Every structure is written in C-alpha cells, then in structure tokens.
Amino acid sequence: MPPPHQLQPMPVPRCLGGMLSINGQLFAVGGTEELVRASKKLFSYNPTTDTWTEHAEMIEPRFDSG
Numbered sequence: 001m002p003p004p005h006q007l008q009p010m011p012v013p014r015c016l017g018g019m020l021s022i023n024g025q026l027f028a029v030g031g032t033e034e035l036v037r038a039s040k041k042l043f044s045y046n047p048t049t050d051t052w053t054e055h056a057e058m059i060e061p062r063f064d065s066g
Contacts, residue, residue, distance in 0.1 A: 007045070007047075007050065008045075008050045008051060008052060010028060010043060010045075010052055011043065011052055011054060012033065012039075012041055012043075013033075014028070014030075014031035014032060014033055014039060014041070015031055015032055015035065016031050016032045016063045016064045017029055017030050017031025017032075017039070017062075017063065017065070018030060018031070018062065018065035024046075024047070024048075025044045025045065025046055026044065026045040026047070027042065027043070027044050027045075028041075028042070028043045028044075028045070029042055029058070029062060029065065030042075030058065030061060030062030030063050030065060031062075031063050032063045037061070038061035038062060038063040039061055039062070039063065040057035040058045040059070040060070040061045040062075041054070041057060041058075042054070042055040042056070042057065042058055043055065
C-alpha cells in the first residue's frame with residue numbers, strides 16, 4: 001500500500017474549527033487562533049490542486065462548532 005499523501009498545510013493554523021464539504025471542496029470555518037481568540041477566517045481546500053483559498057471573513061467569529 002502506498003504511503004498517505006501529505007496535504008498542503010493551512011495558511012493559518014487553527015483548532016476547534018468547523019469543517020464541511022461542498023461540491024468536492026473542503027471548507028475550514030472559524031476555530032481559534034493560538035488557542036485564545038475565536039476566528040472569523042474561512043478557507044477552502046481543493047484536493048485536486050492541493051491548494052487552500054482564503055475567502056471573505058465571516059461577520060461573527062466562530063469556534064467549537066461541533
């Protein structure tokens with residue numbers, strides 16, 4: 001079995017964010033930056049090109065969307 005593919009890292013590391021898939025794109029929503037503040041950031045990941053795209057920030061910061 002071949003080794004797993006290493007994905008391109010997110011431009012801004014975070015934790016406690018949400019993740020969803022729409023039309024084959026993965027979206028990383030909010031989360032916390034440096035474990036102290038909620039984030040308004042929104043990124044999408046394209047698995048075909050192995051690239052992240054930053055989108056307009058959300059109106060309100062979000063974290064722990066589980």
